[in-house]
Amino acid sequence: MSAPIIRAARAEDQTALTALWAQAFTPPLAPDQWLIDQERLAHTLVAEDDGGLCGSIYGLPKQLRESDGVAEVHAIGSVAVAERARGQGLARRLVAATLQTGGDADWALLFTGTPEVYRSSGFDTFSMARTLAGSWTAPVSAGTDARVERATVGLGSFRPLCEVYECSRAGRVVLAPVRGDRDRAMAEVRMRGATLYCRTEGSTVLGYAVAERRGGIGTLLESAVLPGMDGDEARDELLSAIAVDWHSAGVTSCELAVPALPEEDRALRAFAPEAVRQDDRTGMIRALRRAPRLDGTRHFTAGDYF
Numbered sequence: 001m002s003a004p005i006i007r008a009a010r011a012e013d014q015t016a017l018t019a020l021w022a023q024a025f026t027p028p029l030a031p032d033q034w035l036i037d038q039e040r041l042a043h044t045l046v047a048e049d050d051g052g053l054c055g056s057i058y059g060l061p062k063q064l065r066e067s068d069g070v071a072e073v074h075a076i077g078s079v080a081v082a083e084r085a086r087g088q089g090l091a092r093r094l095v096a097a098t099l100q101t102g103g104d105a106d107w108a109l110l111f112t113g114t115p116e117v118y119r120s121s122g123f124d125t126f127s128m129a130r131t132l133a134g135s136w137t138a139p140v141s142a143g144t145d146a147r148v149e150r151a152t153v154g155l156g157s158f159r160p161l162c163e164v165y166e167c168s169r170a171g172r173v174v175l176a177p178v179r180g181d182r183d184r185a186m187a188e189v190r191m192r193g194a195t196l197y198c199r200t201e202g203s204t205v206l207g208y209a210v211a212e213r214r215g216g217i218g219t220l221l222e223s224a225v226l227p228g229m230d231g232d233e234a235r236d237e238l239l240s241a242i243a244v245d246w247h248s249a250g251v252t253s254c255e256l257a258v259p260a261l262p263e264e265d266r267a268l269r270a271f272a273p274e275a276v277r278q279d280d281r282t283g284m285i286r287a288l289r290r291a292p293r294l295d296g297t298r299h300f301t302a303g304d305y306f
Contacts, residue, residue, distance in 0.1 A: 008046075
């Protein structure tokens with residue numbers, strides 16, 4: 001069999017890519033989020049041998065917050081190698097090829113459960129305290145949720161929430177994306193079907209949270225409130241509404257993904273006193289034009305992965 005060649009993806013590759021991702025990832029990676037990207041073919045490289053497609057990599061330009069501003073980042077995902085092509089250095093070749101397409105990116109970012117694959121390509125692991133996890137019972141302080149509206153996340157759900165998302169992170173959280181239209185739509189696809197809790201005052205969104213329940217596990221996928229007393233009150237009301245729903249559904253354990261900011265930690269200690277911070281070390285970074293500047297509170301939500 002011939003050595004794989006690496007080329008830009010074509011429209012006719014979609015079926016083969018879907019099959020490759022279903023084989024390479026558990027659970028299978030659906031193409032839904034990829035399809036949101038109107039420039040996906042330009043951002044995707046594939047490897048092809050005599051047997052057809054045997055590898056893929058996705059390199060997406062993103063803007064991410066840093067300690068002193070915003071960085072242009074080459075975000076790498078969907079790295080897949082068919083079983084027949086493994087052990088030949090193909091993943092390393094795909095990484096090298098996508099980095100060449102990174103243009104003027106300051107640095108590159110990826111998330112992986114197999115960091116050893118990428119160390120030889122110059123990537124280093126970093127950590128972030130992304131979640132609180134543990135057993136959960138409804139807090140005694142859970143009160144009325146009358147002012148919190150509920151909806152189901154779908155395309156368009158996050159458009160009215162842009163300002164509160166940006167305000168909650170700007171100058172406070174590093175790594176969090178500056179969400180453009182594509183980032184927002186990708187987040188909606190990733191969290192589609194979850195419950196959106198929203199607290200508004202007139203036409204102003206004070207805060208929102210996205211949560212879901214699977215069996216006895218309750219998961220807080222994303223949350224944001226406006227800084228200040230109104231936001232703190234909105235956070236308490238949102239958590240109270242989630243507690244009402246989780247209690248009635250028999251939730252007994254939780255996974256809470258929030259930026260590790262002091263006011264959020266205080267609120268979540270009351271909401272889930274037995275939950276413990278989990279250190280996420282799946283992230284890897286590599287300098288391109290310069291080194292990343294990620295001093296401070298790091299956070300990446302379930303909706304921001306790619």
